[in-house]
Amino acid sequence: MGQSLQEHFDAMIDKDITIEPKDWMPDDYRKTLIRQISQHAHSEIIGMLPEGNWITRAPSLRRKSVLLAKVQDEAGHGLYLYSAAETLGISRDELYDQLHTGKAKYSSIFNYPTLTWADMGAIGWLVDGAAIMNQVPLCRTSYGPYARAMVRVCKEESFHQRQGFEIMLTLSKGTAVQKKLAQDAFNRWWWPSLMMFGPPDAESPHTEQSVRWRIKRFTNDELRQKFVDVTTEQAKVLGLEVPDKDLKWNEERGHYDFGSINWDEFWNVVKGNGPCNKQRLDARKTAWEKGQWVRDAAMAHAEKRKAKAAKAA
Amino acid sequence: MEKEMKKSEWPLWEVFIRSKAGLDHKHAGSLHAADEQMAIENARDVYTRRMEGVSIWVVESKYIHASDPGEADSLYDPANDKIYRHPTFYNLPDEVKYM
Numbered sequence: 001m002g003q004s005l006q007e008h009f010d011a012m013i014d015k016d017i018t019i020e021p022k023d024w025m026p027d028d029y030r031k032t033l034i035r036q037i038s039q040h041a042h043s044e045i046i047g048m049l050p051e052g053n054w055i056t057r058a059p060s061l062r063r064k065s066v067l068l069a070k071v072q073d074e075a076g077h078g079l080y081l082y083s084a085a086e087t088l089g090i091s092r093d094e095l096y097d098q099l100h101t102g103k104a105k106y107s108s109i110f111n112y113p114t115l116t117w118a119d120m121g122a123i124g125w126l127v128d129g130a131a132i133m134n135q136v137p138l139c140r141t142s143y144g145p146y147a148r149a150m151v152r153v154c155k156e157e158s159f160h161q162r163q164g165f166e167i168m169l170t171l172s173k174g175t176a177v178q179k180k181l182a183q184d185a186f187n188r189w190w191w192p193s194l195m196m197f198g199p200p201d202a203e204s205p206h207t208e209q210s211v212r213w214r215i216k217r218f219t220n221d222e223l224r225q226k227f228v229d230v231t232t233e234q235a236k237v238l239g240l241e242v243p244d245k246d247l248k249w250n251e252e253r254g255h256y257d258f259g260s261i262n263w264d265e266f267w268n269v270v271k272g273n274g275p276c277n278k279q280r281l282d283a284r285k286t287a288w289e290k291g292q293w294v295r296d297a298a299m300a301h302a303e304k305r306k307a308k309a310a311k312a313a
Numbered sequence: 314m315e316k317e318m319k320k321s322e323w324p325l326w327e328v329f330i331r332s333k334a335g336l337d338h339k340h341a342g343s344l345h346a347a348d349e350q351m352a353i354e355n356a357r358d359v360y361t362r363r364m365e366g367v368s369i370w371v372v373e374s375k376y377i378h379a380s381d382p383g384e385a386d387s388l389y390d391p392a393n394d395k396i397y398r399h400p401t402f403y404n405l406p407d408e409v410k411y412m
């Protein structure tokens with residue numbers, strides 16, 4: 001009693017009690033969550049495009065069914081997350097608007113092109129792999145609707161990574177040309193995957209606050225290191241080479257040391273100058289605009305049905 | 314923060330799923346749909362892609378009324394001091410079986 005709203009909120013955070021939509025929360029917490037959740041949702045939605053590019057060209061019916069199911073899952077992930085964001089008081093239309101106008105960001109990895117079928121393997125293995133590493137800790141995040149959405153997402157992600165690894169395995173055990181395709185895809189997706197964890201800790205000023213709020217549970221560099229350690233071992237199973245000359249086991253640290261990341265490239269892609277930024281956003285906007293008549297028609301139909309039912313009653 | 318609802322936006326629905334026969338429906342999440350029929354179809358696609366359900370309920374979100382977390386203390390207070398509602402409140406001799 002006599003506790004201020006802020007104190008009450010802080011106490012809940014400290015006691016690991018979940019914050020729910022109707023609980024009081026500081027404005028910054030709400031804003032940060034909306035930004036983080038919507039950015040994540042947009043990434044799931046935009047993330048369907050590079051893989052969607054290969055559905056009709058999958059090499060077998062099995063691969064096609066799998067890729068289709070994976071891309072459909074990503075749509076689902078986007079939808080879980082959009083509705084989690086909406087519980088914070090922002091509308092779906094506003095969220096879309098922020099994406100379409102470039103006000104909101106999505107993961108810059110999806111601004112790279114998918115040039116060969118091997119890219120489907122590399123994306124599943126590396127991009128979904130990095131996403132899982134980022135997302136698993138968020139299943140215990142402080143905001144209830146976000147945490148529950150993440151539990152669903154994580155449950156579905158593991159097949160995404162495994163199907164990607166399976167594609168890489170098949171290619172790397174195949175003909176010389178197939179193995180070369182796999183290595184080439186690995187070379188192109190490795191560094192952008194490391195960038196998925198975000199800028200180095202020294203340059204992410206909000207990390208401390210976010211860790212305190214439990215909307216981030218590990219720092220960017222911690223997760224990146226873990227990804228390098230795990231993935232390097234997996235590459236050995238594939239018989240592929242990690243495209244980093246500086247990669248070396250460091251006995252003392254108990255981790256792999258790795259080469260420096262080209263952060264200029266990262267920021268350049270974030271700013272909109274990646275190979276596919278324009279293409280991705282245009283595809284999204286076109287789909288939204290061309291779908292307007294369908295949304296209107298569905299609404300008109302629903303209203304007509306309702307009116308008819310009211311008359312009959 | 315006030316929700317700015319554009320006219321074109323489909324209504325929001327809350328989705329409840331019975332995961333298998335005999336269990337309660339449990340809140341799964343929400344989605345947008347033009348009407349109840351579409352809400353059920355969308356719920357199937359969004360929330361039951363891996364046979365997570367055998368039955369779906371949808372309710373338009375605006376019809377959900379929720380208790381106020383700020384009043385939780387007073388709302389649940391009447392139940393707080395009635396430990397005699399629990400069987401462990403009663404001390405019976407060990408010889409008493411099946412009770």
Ligand SMILES: [Fe+2]
Nearest residue numbers: 044073074077
């Ligand atoms: Fe996903």
Ligand SMILES: [Fe+2]
Nearest residue numbers: 074128157160
């Ligand atoms: Fe995925």
